[in-house]
Every structure is written in C-alpha cells, then in structure tokens.
Amino acid sequence: MIDDMPQPNLRTFQLPGKRKPLGVVGGMGSLATAKFLEVLAQKSEVEKDQDHIPYITLSLPNISDRSRAITMGSDAPLRQILERAHWLEKAGCGAIAIPCNTAHFWASEIRYALSIELINMIELTRKFLYCTTEKVHDIRTVVLGTNATMMQPLYPGTNTHCFGYDFWQQIIEWRDCTAVIIADVKAGHITRATETLKQLVRGVRSLNPDAIVLGCSELSAISGGLAPEENVVDPIGILADGCIQWWNDSKM
Amino acid sequence: MIDDMPQPNLRTFQLPGKRKPLGVVGGMGSLATAKFLEVLAQKSEVEKDQDHIPYITLSLPNISDRSRAITMGSDAPLRQILERAHWLEKAGCGAIAIPCNTAHFWASEIRYALSIELINMIELTRKFLYCTTEKVHDIRTVVLGTNATMMQPLYPGTNTHCFGYDFWQQIIEWRDCTAVIIADVKAGHITRATETLKQLVRGVRSLNPDAIVLGCSELSAISGGLAPEENVVDPIGILADGCIQWWNDSKM
Numbered sequence: 001m002i003d004d005m006p007q008p009n010l011r012t013f014q015l016p017g018k019r020k021p022l023g024v025v026g027g028m029g030s031l032a033t034a035k036f037l038e039v040l041a042q043k044s045e046v047e048k049d050q051d052h053i054p055y056i057t058l059s060l061p062n063i064s065d066r067s068r069a070i071t072m073g074s075d076a077p078l079r080q081i082l083e084r085a086h087w088l089e090k091a092g093c094g095a096i097a098i099p100c101n102t103a104h105f106w107a108s109e110i111r112y113a114l115s116i117e118l119i120n121m122i123e124l125t126r127k128f129l130y131c132t133t134e135k136v137h138d139i140r141t142v143v144l145g146t147n148a149t150m151m152q153p154l155y156p157g158t159n160t161h162c163f164g165y166d167f168w169q170q171i172i173e174w175r176d177c178t179a180v181i182i183a184d185v186k187a188g189h190i191t192r193a194t195e196t197l198k199q200l201v202r203g204v205r206s207l208n209p210d211a212i213v214l215g216c217s218e219l220s221a222i223s224g225g226l227a228p229e230e231n232v233v234d235p236i237g238i239l240a241d242g243c244i245q246w247w248n249d250s251k252m
Numbered sequence: 253m254i255d256d257m258p259q260p261n262l263r264t265f266q267l268p269g270k271r272k273p274l275g276v277v278g279g280m281g282s283l284a285t286a287k288f289l290e291v292l293a294q295k296s297e298v299e300k301d302q303d304h305i306p307y308i309t310l311s312l313p314n315i316s317d318r319s320r321a322i323t324m325g326s327d328a329p330l331r332q333i334l335e336r337a338h339w340l341e342k343a344g345c346g347a348i349a350i351p352c353n354t355a356h357f358w359a360s361e362i363r364y365a366l367s368i369e370l371i372n373m374i375e376l377t378r379k380f381l382y383c384t385t386e387k388v389h390d391i392r393t394v395v396l397g398t399n400a401t402m403m404q405p406l407y408p409g410t411n412t413h414c415f416g417y418d419f420w421q422q423i424i425e426w427r428d429c430t431a432v433i434i435a436d437v438k439a440g441h442i443t444r445a446t447e448t449l450k451q452l453v454r455g456v457r458s459l460n461p462d463a464i465v466l467g468c469s470e471l472s473a474i475s476g477g478l479a480p481e482e483n484v485v486d487p488i489g490i491l492a493d494g495c496i497q498w499w500n501d502s503k504m
Contacts, residue, residue, distance in 0.1 A: 031294065035286075038287065049280060049317075050315070052311075183299075187297075188294050
C-alpha cells in the first residue's frame with residue numbers, strides 16, 4: 001500500500017518554451033505501459049532524441065484489480081490511481097495519460113480531482129468510432145477487454161447493449177477467452193496470447209460489427225499487425241495520438 | 253534547457269516491505285527507453301500486475317548529444333544526466349538505471365554523485381563477457397554503437413584496441429553504417445534499420461569475434477530475433493536482468 005505519497009514541490013521543469021512534460025500513470029499493466037511509450041515514440045515521427053515528448057511515468061503497479069473492483073461495485077483502485085495522478089501533477093506535469101481502459105471507468109472522478117488535463121482515452125476512442133463509422137446511433141461495436149470493460153457500457157454500442165441478449169452466451173465465451181489472453185500477456189506468454197487473439201478476432205468478425213475495439217491495453221500490446229486491419233480499433237494508439245496533439249497544442 | 257529542476261521531497265513511497273522503486277533516466281532515446289521497460293516487464297516473469305517492479309521513468313530528452321560531446325572532449329550532457337538522476341533519488345527511488353550505453357562514459361562520475369546505487373550496464377556487460385567467453389585478457393569483441401562507443405574503450409577488447417589498426421578502414425565503415433542505423437531508429441524507420449543491422453552483423457561475423465556487442469540502446473530496440481543468436485550480446489537485456497536482481501535483493 002502506498003499510504004505516504006511523496007509530494008514533489010511545485011517548481012516546474014524548464015523545458016523549451018516553459019512547456020510541461022506529460023505524466024503517465026503506469027503499471028496497469030507494466031508491459032502495456034511500455035508498449036504505450038513505444039507507440040508514443042514511434043508515432044511522434046521526430047528526427048532526433050531531443051524532439052521527443054518529455055514525460056514522467058510513475059509505474060507503481062500495486063494497484064488493486066480494476067475489473068474486480070468494478071464488478072463488485074467498489075472504487076478501491078480509484079484512490080490509488082488518484083494518488084499517482086496527483087503526484088505527477090505536483091511533480092510539474094502538464095497533462096495525465098492512463099494507458100489502461102478499465103481505469104477509465106473513473107475518468108470523470110479523475111478529471112474532476114485534477115487541475116490539469118486528463119487525456120481521456122475512452123473519449124478519444126468514442127470520437128474516433130463516431131468519425132470512422134459515420135454513425136452516432138446504432139454503432140455495432142464488439143469490445144474485447146476485462147470482464148468490467150466487456151460487460152458494462154464503457155464504449156458506445158457494445159456487446160449485449162448492441163447485439164442483444166440473444167448473443168449473451170457468445171459474449172460470455174469471448175469474455176472468458178479474452179480473460180485468458182490478458183492473463184497470458186501479464187504473465188509473459190506472448191506467443192500463445194497473440195495467436196489466441198488472432199483466432200478470437202476472426203471469430204468476432206462473424207458478427208460483422210462496425211468495429212472491434214481492443215479494449216484492454218494488454219491486447220493492444222500484442223496487436224502488432226492486427227490493429228491496422230480494417231475495423232480493428234486500438235485505443236492505445238489513439239491515446240498516443242491524443243498525447244502528441246496535446247504536446248503540439250502546448251507549443252502555442 | 254532544464255535549469256530549474258523540481259525537487260521532490262524526501263518522503264519515500266510506501267511500497268510493500270518499505271522497498272523503493274527503480275529510477276530510470278530515459279530519453280536517450282525515447283524508443284530505446286520504452287524497449288528497455290518492455291524487456292524489464294517481460295524478463296520479470298511474474299504472474300500479475302501487482303508483482304512487477306515499481307519504477308519512475310524520467311524521460312526529458314532534451315539532453316545534449318552524448319557521442320558528439322565525448323568526441324569533442326566535453327562533458328555537457330553529464331550535468332543534465334545528473335540532474336535527472338538526482339531528481340529520481342530525491343523522489344524516493346532506490347537505484348538508478350540508464351538505458352543508454354554512451355551515457356555510461358560518465359558512469360564513475362554518476363555513481364560518485366549519487367547516494368543510491370547506479371545499476372551499471374557496462375560493468376554488468378563486462379562481467380557477462382568475461383563469464384561467457386571465459387577469457388579475462390584477449391577478448392575479441394566488436395562493439396556496434398555511436399561514434400564514441402565504437403572508437404573508445406567502453407567495453408573490453410573492442411574494435412581497433414583488439415583487432416589492430418589493420419582493420420581501421422573496416423571499423424570506420426561499420427561505424428558509419430551503424431550511425432545510419434541509429435539515426436533511422438531515432439527517426440522511426442524501423443524496418444529499414446532492422447534489415448541493415450542484420451546485414452551488418454553478418455559482415456562483422458567474418459572477423460570471427462568472441463562477441464558482438466549491441467553497444468547502443470537503439471540497436472537493442474530493433475534486435476528482436478538477433479540477440480539470442482550465438483555471440484550477439486545485448487546490454488539492455490543484461491541491464492534488465494541487473495534491475496531484477498537488485499529488486500529481488502532489496503527484499504532482504
């Protein structure tokens with residue numbers, strides 16, 4: 001338990017143009033955080049080290065299980081996520097990114113508690129879905145992710161909320177399969193997880209959804225070669241784009 | 253320029269067992285930092301999020317070019333690296349890792365300036381070379397890296413110091429080729445860089461060295477499928493092992 005968070009003082013980093021670094025709440029999980037930072041570096045498309053986005057990543061992974069808490073109606077992880085976000089804010093960061101879908105169930109509370117911007121992955125992904133499908137209503141989206149993310153309406157038009165209860169059994173099967181993939185990624189069984197994800201996505205396509213959302217950063221972490229395929233949406237890539245946009249805007 | 257570093261106060265994170273997180277000085281470069289964090293997560297071989305190594309990564313990449321400074325006899329980047337390492341120390345980190353070979357030219361100065369351990373990638377790699385080649389003298393090592401790393405004796409028995417000046421022209425060619433690969437990685441041209449690195453390693457093998465050291469973290473970042481091959485040594489993987497060892501030891 002982190003019950004005595006350090007309080008870095010408020011003096012800010014003197015980056016060029018007095019811009020402030022990005023703050024990343026990591027550790028949910030650790031591999032997914034690293035993959036997010038990799039995507040951020042690659043998408044930045046700058047020529048030299050010095051032009052990359054400055055950031056502080058606070059990865060203290062002893063945060064209670066997010067999916068379990070939501071399913072049980074608890075908000076135990078929220079306090080821990082907020083402690084980390086506040087620490088980054090006090091360290092002088094200019095915005096917060098959280099490369100974890102499930103943590104975004106508390107996006108409103110986090111945004112409300114911070115005086116700096118939360119670059120909201122779910123909101124950005126929603127906008128992306130509305131733009132790419134050109135639909136505001138009746139989007140048919142399959143979200144693959146933790147139990148909480150799959151069974152509750154984090155993304156618009158998802159799973160039972162969209163396909164109806166006729167597909168309940170099917171969605172339960174996908175949920176269980178996805179849980180195995182996520183556990184495999186967290187435990188480092190990457191090859192097996194990647195193969196299972198490919199098979200799962202092929203199965204999901206049979207429902208002909210408007211989009212398949214990789215709604216857990218562990219899935220994004222193993223999605224190489226998958227996400228660019230038609231109608232597979234990767235929120236981690238969208239979050240990286242949002243961070244780059246924030247950084248470029250902060251130049252003004 | 254960072255001329256007014258924030259000074260987080262000294263209260264430490266209350267992690268289980270009062271252990272302290274790892275501090276990572278990142279941004280040299282940003283993709284290489286992300287790849288190091290990925291290797292760290294994968295090598296940790298733990299089952300769940302909460303068991304991963306806690307860390308703070310401070311990635312403020314506006315550090316002067318390390319290779320150019322060394323070649324010109326300047327130590328301008330040292331002050332910037334020390335500022336970052338000190339900030340991590342004051343934030344409550346228990347040890348410092350720097351996933352950049354060239355920065356280790358100042359390893360002695362950094363270690364001397366810190367009151368916490370520097371997990372020294374070069375020292376660990378040296379030990380690895382001595383153990384795997386079972387030689388203390390006359391190790392014949394080809395180091396691929398920045399100009400500074402290739403032309404000066406950062407690693408034992410390297411390049412002209414080992415192969416003699418008859419190979420001067422050959423080593424200059426490898427150095428120039430490596431510089432192109434590193435620039436490509438920093439600019440995000442990963443496919444081209446990976447292919448060129450493979451060709452280069454094939455060429456280097458013609459000298460039949462005891463080891464080929466990927467002496468720049470940008471090379472490590474694209475070495476997937478290469479490093480496990482016989483006699484290719486990846487210091488970034490060795491640094492990750494060293495961090496895991498430090499973390500496990502800190503349990504005592």
